[in-house]
Amino acid sequence: MRVIIGEDEALLRRGLQLVLEDHGLDVVAAVPDAEALGAAVKEHVPDLVVTDIRMPPTHTNEGLVAALQIRRDYPMTAVVVLSQHVQRRYARELLASPNGRIGYLLKQRIANVDAFVADLRSVAAGGTALDPDIVAVMLARARQSDTAVQSLTPRQQEVLALMAEGKSNSRIAAELFLSEKAVVQHTSNIYDALRLPLDTNSHRRVLAVMQYLSRD
Amino acid sequence: MIGDMHAAVHRSPLVRSFRRSLVAVLGGGVLLAVLLAALTPLDGSAGPVLLLLPAVFLVYVGTGLIAWRRRPSNAMGTLIVGAGAAMYLGNLWNTEIPLLESIGAVCSTLLLGVVVHLLHAFPSGRLHGRISVITVAAGYFAAVILQAPQYLFGPRGSTPMLIVADLPQAAAVGLSVQRVVGAAVMLVTAVLLARRWFDADPRQRRALGPVYSYGTLVVVFFPFSAALLEGTFGLPPAARGFLQFAALGGIPVAFALGMLLGGFAKSGEIEELGTWFGVSGAGRQDVSPALAATLGDPSLRVSYWAAEREAYVDAGGRTVRDGPDAPQPPGRESVGIDIDGARVGAITYDSSLVGDPELVQTAGRVVAIAVDRERLTAELRASHLALQRSRERLVNAIDLERRRIAQDLHDGIQMRLVLLALEAQQLGSIPGTGAETTSRATALRRDIDAAAADLRQLVHNVMPAGLVEHGLWAAVEDLTDRMPIPTRLTMSPKSGAGTLPSAVESTAYFVVAEALTNTVKHAGAGSAAVELALDGDVLRVEVSDDGVGTAAPNSGAGLRGLADRVDVLDGRVRLRSEPGQGTHLTVELPCA
Known part of the structure; x- marks a missing residue:
């Protein structure tokens, strides 16, 4: 799997590159700003781009703009956006890019290398990865007022959160020490409770759950 | 303003006596005119x-008196009446009484000398510079003394009473000398006037141009006009005479109009100006327009001495380059105004419109008290302006500092924590590591992650990433998303507010953040609502809750500090908090 890294901090860029290479990913370029990122993507057309949201020159949201642009121009290139802080608006903008292949994670998640690399692989394979922090915020918000969410059992809420993070049923099963069959049972109960259409496509599943949680 | 002044006070005794004198002069003039008409034989061709x-x-006497009355301190009016007298004396020639005829012969060209004087003195009534004084003196010399050979030695232009010897050649030589001197006088005059016209600004040129040209033409061509009109154009004597008189009559009108419309000091009004400032209480208005109208110089400006800054400031508190010590552009002068030896202000004026600096100083003394009052006001405004600027700088400095701190934390310690956690995690996965070490390495990584999460929150509180990256709407959305009680968010326009000034964005954000913190901590509220609305150039921020409603505007340093910030940005804060009615905070921020 060919990867390009966009990160302006040299130390972190190097660290990230080493970690990914250790896990068998082929880092074809590692660049410090959005402009170089665009050029590198054009040159290599990689399977995956991992980019910081905040990069020179303005240190605002260059990475986000570049990510959306890449998803538009290169449908087969997946993008994972890293940030020091995650929030709903960015999640919404990133999820709006069609056909998944999008990730939005806290930068701190890199440290849990195995889970991080698993997320990268899942996104590159057409899935979606949303940071647990943003999902937790959205779920907490929904629990305040949404009676359907309130009616879910704690276990079901755990499953719902992992669904929103873009985890597949098998990963949910592994994480919660459940059988896949049990997970399927939970998901179908959740769908019933929230009146969501049943969908096995990971990206559409994330979209549906996030849309539900974002309701006013 | 001057109109108000007239309405507000009675005329002073001085002004009344002055007006009576002018009426007496006018009466004398009319009497003399009737006398001349009676003495002039009207039976000839x-x-x-x-x-x-x-x-x-x-016409001379009338226009002269009007000018005199309107501008008592300006000698132009007197000079025009004087020109009328010269014209009267010169024309006694036409009477058939020997003594009067003789006077007429002696004064026959006196009027030309006075017109040269008028040209040099226009518009202030004073002669400026030695060259002017010498030229005017030479003009009188040519008109009166050099006229002597004509009536002493010549049959032409004389009366039997005056002839001492019949020496036609001496008379001819005298005439040539008179013409040469006269020509020299007019040449110098023309050069001088041309230079004054050239130095004048366009507004003054409109007044100077016609008057200078007309006066010069009359002086140069009048002596030859008889020969020219009758000889070259073949006009009958009656028509020639009519034209000459019309040209003569135009002189006082031209000078008077030029002087009055070009603007000149009405010093007779100064006393009333003082009364006005003292009595009517209208001095709360700016002194400048009143003085400008009184002294007849629309460009006149009063400035105020700001002792602290050691500079003159205008009514708005801005520094100006006025005062007697500051170099002024050509044609402008500045005099100081003092009270008890202390400088309170300065009057800067057009020296060609206001001929007499004494007059300006007199006016300055009259309005000194009013100027001092305005000076204090201007000083207050100036220090208010400085204070406001300083507060704005402070707010911006705080924002910049917050941004810098957030950026430093982001680039530095947050990044290092990622690397440290990475390192910790990798320690545990080195092949051959015992299970104990692996689990402790993972625990270490989790601790570092938790520390990073704390730091993330801290950075967020200092300056939220969303505000820097995506503007106010996104940042407030994130804020309400993380509220532990149901919080409704309304934003219009929904799409976002575009680019607001960063001081407005951060102030609005921290207002919402502080209000929501108070709601959570103190209000015991069940729900809250936030509204952001950009309406034209005003950003309205409303935060309300259904809590106990006992918030006070000065409770807690947080909200008070934010009220200060809002005040700096010229915004408004309204806090409504009644027991049992919840708390409702509205902040409006102009963001033009």
Whole structure:
């Protein structure tokens, strides 16, 4: 799997590159700003781009703009956006890019290398990865007022959160020490409770759950 | 303003006595005109034309008196009346009484000398510079003394009474000398006037141009006009006479109009100006326009001495380069205004419109108290302006500092924590590591992650990433998303507010953040609502809750500090918090 890294901090860029290479990913370029990122993507057309949201020159949201642009121009290139802080608006903008292949994670998640690399692989394979922090915020918000969410059992809420993070049923099963069959049972109960259409496509599943949680 | 002044006070005794004197002069003039008409024989071929003489004389006296009355301190009015007298004396020639005829012969060209004087003195009534004084003196010399050979030695232009010897050649030589001196006088005059016209600004040129040209033409061509009109154009004597009188009559009108419309000091009004400032209480208005109208210089400006800054400031508190010590552009002068030896202000004026610096200083003394009051006001405004600027700088400095701290934390310690956690995690996965070490390495990584999460929150509180990256709407959305109680968010326009000034964005954000913190901590509220609305150039921020409603505007340093920030940005804060009614905070921020 060919990867390009966009990160302006040299130390972190190097660290990230080493970690990914250790896990068998082929880092074809590692660049410090959005402009170089665009050029590198054009040159290599990689399977995956991992980019910081905040990069020179303005240190605002260059990475986000570049990510959306890449998803538009290169449908087969997946993008994972890293940030020091995650929030709903960015999640919404990133999820709006069609056909998944999008990730939005806290930068701190890199440290849990195995889970991080698993997320990268899942996104590159057409899935979606949303940071647990943003999902937790959205779920907490929904629990305040949404009676359907309130009616879910704690276990079901755990499953719902992992669904929103873009985890597949098998990963949910592994994480919660459940059988896949049990997970399927939970998901179908959740769908019933929230009146969501049943969908096995990971990206559409994330979209549906996030849309539900974002309701006013 | 001057109109108000007239309405507000009675005329002073000085002004009344002055007006009475002018009426007396006018009466004398009319009497003299009637006398001249009676003495002039009207039976000759030029008879009816000669009747114009007293009329033209009255034009001189009339316009001179009008100018005198309107601008008592300006000598132009007196000079015009004087020109009328010269014209009167010169035309006694036409009477058939020997003594008067002789006077007429002696004064026959006196009027030309006075017109040269008028040209040099226009518009202030004073002669500026030695060259002017010498030229005018030479003009009188040529008109009066050099006229002598004509009536002493010549049959032409004389009366039997005055002839001492019949020496036609001496008379001819005298005439040539008179013409040469006269030409020299007019040449110098023309150069001088041309230079004054050239130095004048366009507004003054409109007044100077016509008057200078007309006066010069009359002086140069009048002596030859008889020969020119009758000889070259073949006009009958009556028509020639009529034209000459019309040209003569135009002189006082031209000078008076130029002077009055070009603007000149009405010093007679100054006393009333003082009364006005003292009595009417209208001095709360700016002194400048009142003085400008009184002294007849629309460009006049009063500035105020700001002792602290050691500079003159205008009514708005801005520094100006006025005062007697500051170099002024050509044609402008500045005099100081003092009270008890202390400088309170300065009057800066157009020295060609206001001829007499004494007059300006007198006016300055009259309005000194009013100027001092305005000076204090201006000083107050200036220090208010400085204070406001300083507060704005402070707010911006705080924002910049917050941004810098957030950026430093982001680039530095947050990044290092990622690397440290990475390192910790990798320690545990080195092949051959015992299970104990692996689990401790993972625990270490989790601790570092938790520390990073704390730091993330801290950075967020200092300056939220969303505000820097995506503007106010996104940042407030994130804020309400993380509220532990149901919080409704309304934003219009929904799409976002575009680019607001960063001080407005951060102030609005921290207002919402502080209000929501108070709601959570103190209000015991069940729900809250936030509204952001950009309406034209005003950003309205409303935060309300259904809590106990006992918030006070000064409770807690947080909200008070934010109220200060809002005040710096010229915004408004309204807090409504009644027991049992919840708390409702509205902040409006102009963001033009």
